[in-house]
Amino acid sequence: MGGAGGASRTAILVCQGRAVAHGRLAPGRFDDPTALALLRPAERVAVEQVRADAVPVGARPRMAFEMVRACGDAMAPRTVTIDDAVREVVARHGAAGTQVVILGAGLDGRAWQLRELAGIPVFEVDHPATQREKRERAGGLAEPVSAPVYVPVDFSRDDLGDALAAAGHRESAPTVWIWEGVVPYLTRGQTLGTLQVIAARSAPGSRLIIQYHSPTPGFALGRGAAAVLSRLTGSENPMAREPNRSAWTPRAMGRAVAAGGFTVTRDDTLLVLARRFDTPARHRQSLRGTRILVADRPAGGPSPG
Ligand SMILES: C[S@@+](CC[C@H](N)C(=O)[O-])C[C@H]1O[C@@H](n2cnc3c(N)ncnc32)[C@H](O)[C@@H]1O
Numbered sequence: 001m002g003g004a005g006g007a008s009r010t011a012i013l014v015c016q017g018r019a020v021a022h023g024r025l026a027p028g029r030f031d032d033p034t035a036l037a038l039l040r041p042a043e044r045v046a047v048e049q050v051r052a053d054a055v056p057v058g059a060r061p062r063m064a065f066e067m068v069r070a071c072g073d074a075m076a077p078r079t080v081t082i083d084d085a086v087r088e089v090v091a092r093h094g095a096a097g098t099q100v101v102i103l104g105a106g107l108d109g110r111a112w113q114l115r116e117l118a119g120i121p122v123f124e125v126d127h128p129a130t131q132r133e134k135r136e137r138a139g140g141l142a143e144p145v146s147a148p149v150y151v152p153v154d155f156s157r158d159d160l161g162d163a164l165a166a167a168g169h170r171e172s173a174p175t176v177w178i179w180e181g182v183v184p185y186l187t188r189g190q191t192l193g194t195l196q197v198i199a200a201r202s203a204p205g206s207r208l209i210i211q212y213h214s215p216t217p218g219f220a221l222g223r224g225a226a227a228v229l230s231r232l233t234g235s236e237n238p239m240a241r242e243p244n245r246s247a248w249t250p251r252a253m254g255r256a257v258a259a260g261g262f263t264v265t266r267d268d269t270l271l272v273l274a275r276r277f278d279t280p281a282r283h284r285q286s287l288r289g290t291r292i293l294v295a296d297r298p299a300g301g302p303s304p305g
Helices: 010-021 034-038 041-052 059-093 128-138 160-167 188-200 217-233 250-259 270-276 284-288
Strands: 099-103 122-126 149-152 175-179 207-213 263-269 290-296
Touching: 010 034, 010 041, 010 059, 034 128, 041 059, 059 175, 059 207, 059 270, 059 284, 059 290, 122 128, 122 160, 128 149, 149 160, 160 188, 188 250, 207 250, 250 263, 250 290, 263 270, 270 284, 270 290, 284 290
Parallel strands: 099 122, 099 175, 122 149, 175 207
Antiparallel strands: 207 290, 263 290
């Protein structure tokens, strides 16, 4: 998180991306009516410009436009893939036998709009500052499908296992862990430490979904270019206070989840997923450097401990 300890700005950027994609990208597959409602009026300006394809005049608004549009392109395949992976587990175990933990939830709207979560406990874990802001913003949303249990945790400092246990998360029931857009902001040590807690609290039949970055040169270059452009245009770079702290090769990430007793079921780049869902792939390097891994703990396997 940002050095100043404030709420996450990248959480707002990805929410803007979902608001841009809503009803426009991957029609029939992607839908997030909560995204626009979770944004403040000033944050909606670039969203509305992208949705109207109205390229603004001036370097700063243009920069915001390009960032939000690129984010929209990434969010549609990313969200559809993760939602499908959640649905598969609910179909397998039924709502009564499943719980969902969203790690680094940001402005995630699933608890309000993913119908399959009805009757399923949803735990939203996030940095306390981001979560405070999420709770304020979510006050304006309609009734949730499953009212989230908020669990404030700073992954760099707090004990995730204790916090989840205190919040009512059960080690004995399968958990779907959604860890979307967070690993890049954590060090390798913080990521491995969190994986240990996940492993210790995952009953057989649990599923772990991780969106992470792989160390491709084009991806790093794109991020660097965004930082330079932000400086040149005097725009706020949402990534400035949340630098990338870790990138993982698929092999290294596969080993890390295997150490926790999970078997990788699939691990695709966003570029592959964008092609699958026929969504725009304007920023191929960035999409190629972003991956979504789905890993399962076999239903007949050992219990955590
Ligand atoms: C890019 S946002 C992703 C939000 C959400 N998962 C989504 O995809 O919409 C990054 C999230 O990671 C969280 N995060 C980053 N570092 C964290 C830390 N040390 N402890 C807890 N949360 C952290 C931020 O608060 C933020 O919600």
